[in-house]
Amino acid sequence: MYRFAKAGWCSLFILLLLYNPAAMAAPLAPYHIYMDADWSGANPSSQAIEWGIRTALDERNNTIAGHPVKIVRANHRGNNRRHLRNQQIFLDDARALLVYSGLHSPPLLANKKFINDHAILTLNPWAAAGPITRSLAPNWIFRLSIDDAVAGQVIVHHALTKRGFKKLVLIAEDTSWGRFNHQNMSKKANEYGMEELPVIWSNWGISKAAAKIILRQAASMGADAVLLVVNPAESITFATAMAELEPQRRRPIQSHWGVSAGSFSQKVGENVLKVLDLEYVQTRFSFLNGMLSEHAKQVLARAMRLFPDAIKTPQHIRPPAGFKHAYDLTRILLAAADQVQLSGDVKQDRLLLHHALEHLQTPVQGLIKTYHMPFSPPKSDTSDDHEALHIHDFTMATFDVLGNVQIQQEP
Template sequence: MVLRVFALLCALIGALSGAASAESVKLYLDADRTSNYASARAIEVGMRAAFDEVGHVIDGRVVEFVVLDHRANARRSQRHLQQFLTDPEAIAVVGGLHSPPYLRAKDYVNENGIPLVLPWSAAAPLTRSETERNSIFRLSLDDSKAAKIIVPQAVETDQCQNVSLVLWRSGWGESNEKTMVSEMQTLGFEAYTVRYFAGNLSMADAVSLARDLDMAGSDCAIYVGNSADAATIFAALSETQMALRIYSHWGVTGGNFETQVPAQVRDELALTFIQPCFDFDTGDALTAERLETVARTYREDFDANGYLRAPAGFFHGFDLGLLLIEALRQVDPRADIATQRAMFVAAMTQIEGPISGLLRSYSSPFSPYAPDNPDAHEALDVGDFCMARFDADDRIVTARADSF
């Protein structure tokens, strides 16, 4: 009886301590695998490939991935965060394409000390906390900087005369209105209008929007939205046969856009969009070897030419994975899980490097957050991004690899 009571007490202590002796550690992948599968899978492949380099083992603990589908639904994403908090082996959440779920959950994430790392979501407020606690990190595009790439391309390089901001009505769209308008005003450009659209809009609504742009005399439009709505809107714009150039956020690259919108329509609209400055055909020996290994390991995801759809997710996922590995090495597996998560957040701000990634070398990519240091949890900057387009084979080609 005494031995039985002792065993029960040990089990209870182990449960209360957050399974400190766990032999595995988990990363939750929270993304839209229903309507934007390409981006979710690209992030997953990038993450897995990074951990392949250490055999998916950190300090004797096996790193496991919990793959979840929030279906672009903020409530489902919230449930995944709640599930994460009850998991005694879960150390961090890796986000997906959409910003709105994390904008909605931002306070909840920080209040509960959930390490949330973002390899795609771009809304500027995500990594800027209004409270002392901030456990959200991004290795991705930051919309406070996206405008500094897209707007100058449109109004200075390409000499657009009348620009319409075509924005999905959401926190992401509203964030972009602020940054895009601010950049245009900085450049002294005043010939712009702002138009919002509701998600999942009908073709009739898209045709009405296209007519509005035509009536306004727009010769250029900056689009911020996801691929499904882009396919509808761009088809409507093509029907009007108006001379319009489209500069897009990278949301169009996360789903099936390139198969839904013919090359002819994309060319009619002179479509370009922002991307990390990657090159699958890099001349760097280490990067080329890494890409060859990944393409061989995940051959079902790469085409015969070594190309992976939604490549931004892959490149960011891989590089962010390397940083997670470094941070996990600083976490004491004997501590309770809440302490481990706090240690992980602190370790992310103390990574020194250099760590050689696919996009760049990282030295001190993050630092402790403070309101007067708003980029503390941002690993990338303006110089890491280029404008890009789809080529005739539906591959994304960046300015680094193509002169347009």
């Protein structure tokens, strides 16, 4: 009797499965989220971006609208051709949904047309060059980060009005990123009565000896402060070189945020930080401000739980910009996904997410602020419709002697 009953229940269970396809449905295939960044020369910023992404995804059990997610690292090493190759690999991946970019602007600038032509949904939590997000539809790059179209204004305004400097000289890397900053900083300097903003061009991999020559040249040109637009490795070189100059030739540095992108403070050391008069642009939120909201406290606790070996205190989230931008941008992505019905067909779902990002209907609470319609369809090829942050979200920061980022809370 028992055997018969057992066999009967098994047969009934099989019949239920046969007549209930949902019960037999295979688990949803994971979406692939690519992190195409510099995992070699700019590893700290790439790692911080991934922490921010994973922390936001963990709030949803590592799913997007119920679909599981797998993060795929791609390393372009700051090289435009490697970046293009990674985009082609993305297109060949049948589960690839979107791409997060990293620190470097030149790869995105060089391959922007390819990204837009091939509808590669790209979320940018760092690279700052203004033209990256400025395209007429279809525009597939969305940024939540510093925007060079206004970042240079913040730096120059602070240098000339808050610090009271009279003669600025710009040291900038000789790339499209550096040239764009020179153009925008010059416009702002002109507004304050500077007829021109002198510039000295620098190259990647500059030696300390060459950096000292450039810094002495800036001083001989009458600079009472130096504007600095270089990448993390070169910022370490220039900072160390400035600290080693004769005291009468040292000048305050008003920097873009390359100084905060890598292991700058650890590599230059406490003695250099004590000597330098260094300020740099940042976005406003900091885990170190001592007045965290309950939401920020929960985010910090989650990050410390997820990455216990790497994040033991708020000070271990370095560079903080990568984390907070990626976290906020991922929360916006998740809100967009909640607004549509994802099908599992990645090409269709990219289109759905793109539309939802440009027409977000609900506010999204982030670390930096609460976002209300952060993106919209481009009105022109110069508009900031794909910029989630704006000039009032930027300020200047310093390092304390331990290398922690100190956000200035000036209005």
